[in-house]
Amino acid sequence: MTDIKAEIREFRIGEKIRALRQQKRLTLQExxxxxxxxxxxxxxxxxxxxxxxxxxxxxxxxxxxxxxxxFFEDEGNRQKYVLTRSDEAPERIFRQTSDDAARPYIYHSLAPGLRHKHMEPFLVEFEKREWDDKLLFKHEGDEEFLYVTEGELEFHYNNEIISLHSGDSIYYDSSQLHGWVAVGEGRARAVAVLYSRE
Structure with missing residues (x-):
C-alpha cells in the first residue's frame, strides 16, 4: 500500500504554500x-x-x-521534458479528503517536477456517484481540456449536461461553473490538461 503521507512530504505542496504565503506576508486568516x-x-x-x-x-x-x-515544479529540475511510459505508475497520487469529500476523483500528475510549464496534465479517475450541485466549481483565467479514455462521464457546464464517452473530448473555459461525475458501469478515466492564461 502506498504511503500517502510520504508522498505529500516528498512533493512538499504544504511547505510551498506556507513559504509563499509568508513571503506575501499573509496570515492564515487572510x-x-x-x-x-x-x-x-x-x-x-x-x-x-x-x-x-x-x-x-x-x-x-x-x-x-x-x-x-x-505546486508541481521542482526548482532543482533542469530537464526539458518529462517522459511517462504506459507501464509506469504516475509518480504522484492525490486523493479526495474527508474535508472535501464532495470531489469524487483521484488525480495523477503526468508531468511532475518540470519547471515553468504553461499546461498541467493529469490522469483523472472519477468515482461513480449521484450528481450533487456541490460538485460545481469554477476558477478564473483558466482553460481546460478533457479526453475520456475509459467509461462514461456526465459533464455539467452552467445549465447544460453533456454525456462524454470513451474517445470523446471537450475544451472549455473553466471560469464557468462546471463539474463531472462518472455514470454508467464503474469508474471513468480521462486525461485532463489545465492551462492558465494569466
Missing part, C-alpha cells in the same frame, strides 16, 4: 478570506496532514496569485 477555504483546512494542508484535491489547490493558487503549475 488566505482563508482570499480562498473561501477554512483556516483549519489550510493549516492542515500547510502541515502536510491533508492532501488538497485539485479544486482546493486551484483556489489556493488563485488566492496566492500563482499558476497551479507552481
Amino acid at each position: 488566505l482563508s478570506d482570499l480562498t473561501t477555504l477554512s483556516k483549519p483546512l489550510l493549516s492542515q494542508i500547510e502541515n502536510q496532514q491533508v492532501i488538497p484535491p485539485l479544486a482546493t489547490l486551484l483556489k489556493i493558487a488563485k488566492g496566492l496569485k500563482v499558476d497551479i503549475h507552481f
